[in-house]
Amino acid sequence: SQQGEEDPQALSIQEGENATMNCSYKTSINNLQWYRQNSGRGLVHLILIRSNEREKHSGRLRVTLDTSKKSSSLLITASRAADTASYFCASNLYGQNFVFGPGTRLSVLP
Amino acid sequence: GAGVSQSPRYKVAKRGQDVALRCDPISGHVSLFWYQQALGQGPEFLTYFQNEAQLDKSGLPSDRFFAERPEGSVSTLKIQRTQQEDSAVYLCASSPGTATGELFFGEGSRLTVL
Numbered sequence: 171s172q173q174g175e176e177d178p179q180a181l182s183i184q185e186g187e188n189a190t191m192n193c194s195y196k197t198s199i200n201n202l203q204w205y206r207q208n209s210g211r212g213l214v215h216l217i218l219i220r221s222n223e224r225e226k227h228s229g230r231l232r233v234t235l236d237t238s239k240k241s242s243s244l245l246i247t248a249s250r251a252a253d254t255a256s257y258f259c260a261s262n263l264y265g266q267n268f269v270f271g272p273g274t275r276l277s278v279l280p
Numbered sequence: 281g282a283g284v285s286q287s288p289r290y291k292v293a294k295r296g297q298d299v300a301l302r303c304d305p306i307s308g309h310v311s312l313f314w315y316q317q318a319l320g321q322g323p324e325f326l327t328y329f330q331n332e333a334q335l336d337k338s339g340l341p342s343d344r345f346f347a348e349r350p351e352g353s354v355s356t357l358k359i360q361r362t363q364q365e366d367s368a369v370y371l372c373a374s375s376p377g378t379a380t381g382e383l384f385f386g387e388g389s390r391l392t393v394l
Contacts, residue, residue: 200380205383212284212371212385213371213373213383213385214385215382215383262380264380266328266336267328267336267339268325268383270315270322270325271322272321272322273321
């Protein structure tokens, strides 16, 4: 499998807490993206970070990228019950397919 | 419609039957991807089209799997002589550019092989 790794595999937190998920990938990349998937639904794009960027913010999301370690992290601040979902990172080399990790299942308890 | 449309949403097949899964990408999107997602796992790449050209089919698990996009828009994923291990959700995604930007996913086709 070309998949990278994500950790933790599952994360359970209380509403209002922050959630941090990590992702590692195996090859050089053009960009790395994070997606969210609600149960039984398709994936929804959250944020994209390019290989020459180190950090990016979008609303309550903060993504970091360390190309020397081939790793990325996604931080969701002030979590809500509606953030309960699976989160996947996808690494992309220009013109080639996107390689997804196994995902982190996040449960936010009210 | 505004999004990626996949049909059927659910398909039950008897082992040995052929199935065809359809994907209607967002109009004008150049790139189209098929992924297979087993329960509790991440999507696994199957194949990638740029317009009508199939540029990468390295993820197709066997020669029973075949995909086409003859006019560069709608794509069909065909699975011949289905096996129980083919049971999964098949996700289609499209992208406006050449495989470097955001992917727009359909809701998936859940295949169950009995």
